[in-house]
Amino acid sequence: MGELNLLFRKRIGYPQDETVTFEKVDTILEKTAKSIPFENLCIITNKTAAISKENLKNRILLKNEGGLCYDLNTILYYFLIENGFNVSLVQGVVHNHNTKQWSSTGRTHVAIVITYNGQRFLIDTGFGGNLPLKPVPFSGEIVTSQNGEFRVEQSDTEHGNYIFHIKLKHKDQDWKVGYAFNTRKSVDESDLNEVQKIIIEHPESSFNKKPLITRFTDRGNLILTDTSLTEWANGKMIKKDIDPQQFKLIAKEQFGISD
Template sequence: MGELNLLFRKRIGYPQDETVTFEKVDTILDKTAKSIPFENLCIIANKTAEISKENLKNKILLKYEGGLCYDLNTILFYFLIENGFNVSLVQGVVYNHIGNQWSSTGRTHVAIVITHNEYRYLIDTGFGGNLPLKPVPFSGEIVTSQNGEFRIEQTNTEQGNYILHMKLNYKDQDWKMGYAFDTRKSVDESDLNEVQKIIIEHPESSFNKKPLITRFTDRGNLILTDTSLTEWTDGKMVKKDIAPEQFKLIAKEQFGI
């Protein structure tokens, strides 16, 4: 078993001697969402590194940091490859519901397509609080998880040839678009580094302005900014204002970073 495989299992608390079958991918996604935070601290601190297998192993599995979609889904991608899965990375465009338009940063979301028994599924551990937490089939079948309902629509637009739709528990009454993604173009590390560059530099990027950390819990999720800590538990939200100097302490206590 390779080093990345062992370290990833250790990071998420998955047994080192247990075979990862497709039926276990749900468990991997759940443990990853609760163990590895979605966060942008390296961008805020101007300490980003080139996206590579070795750098991601160092950042997420050795230094116990989190990351954004291109960090989290790429390290999961490498883990799944080491466990014998047929996976590929795809780029997508997130839908901005506040502005009712596709994100002006373009195809800066990164997710994974996994093929099992000739059927394709979308998996994602880098979409903040919007994670499906289960593989979502390309067939359009609705998948239900702790976080809500999810389905994929096949469509041909400028943004991609599929759209992930979601209806989050306790938050959404109706279906809404998550992001469009394109399976027709292969994605490699040069593409990932271009995505990171846009996220760092784009004036309308939501991740280059103030710190954000979020992770799932057994009963909801936690969201930390430089001004507040928000905890969702069984659909109930408690938001506490914090002083900027409290941020690092809470990040360590609640998120392990």
Template sequence: MLLKNEGGLCYDLNTILYYFLIENGFNVSLVQGVVYNHIANQWSSTGRTHVAIVITHNEYRYLIDTGFGGNLPLKSVPFSGEIVTSQNGEFRIEQTNTEHGNYILHMKLKHKDRDWKMGYAFDTRKSVDESDLNEVQKIIIEHPESSFNKKPLITRFTDRGNLILTDTSLTEWTDGKMVKKDIDPEQFKLIAKEQFGI
């Protein structure tokens, strides 16, 4: 990621942060989750392919996630159910037993959502190790319904929203208004370099 100036997915980004936190004396663990697909109105068919971090600090637990694209909380979210507000919206955790885990991250994205929606369910009862991360990576790369193996996807926050780049479009959210432009392969390369530094 550093040498090739590339981005990463949740299993890359959160794992790097996880090891950094361990090296600096924090009490952390990795958890796996299932993302809720709002377009299909169902849990992701790729299963537990989202990876996040649970940190325990002063006897309180928090969820930390740096790999959830434009849905990032941008702050640690307490397990207490307390609502956390960041420049990206509001976030809270609900303890509930589902087939996908024992907690759900809920979100209300700034300028996008009027009501709470599910982000992902995750399970704190199962430890995650490197073999689990390798399996997540394999599913993301090979699963026919994975949204990450079809075309490039790059997201970046801005002061007033975010940018989303694929090989066919650039979507810009500014103060809750969306502008989407179709682009060609040459424009993709130029925008990736100029707007994302890739």
């Protein structure tokens, strides 16, 4: 078993002697969402590094950091490859539900496509609080998890050939578009590094302005910014204001992230 495989299992608390079958991917996704936070601190502190297998292993598995979609889905992609899965990375354009517009940063969302028994499924562990926590089939079938309902629709647009739809539990009354993604173009590390560059530099990037950390819990999820801590638990929201000193303490205690 390779080092990345061993370290990833240790980080998420998955047994090192247990075979990862397709039926166990749900468990991998849940454990990953609860163990590795979605966060942008490297960007805020100007400590980013090139996206590579070695750098991601160092940051996420050895230093116990989190990351954004291109970090989290890429490290999961490498883990799944080491466990014998047929996977590829795809790029997508996020849809803003409030403004009804597509993100001006373009194809800066990165997700995973896994092929099993001739069927394709979308996997995503890098979409903040919108994670399906299960593989979502390309057939259009609705998948239900503790986080809500999810489906993938075949739809040719200028942004791709599929659309990921979400309806979050306790939050959404209706279906909303998560993002459009393109399966026709292969994605490699040069693409990932271009995505990171855009997220760091683009004036309308939502991740280069203020710190954000979020992860799932058994009851919901936690969201930490430099001014507040929000906890969703069993559909109820508790929000409290914090100061910069509290931010560092909470980041360490609740998310395992230190300076």
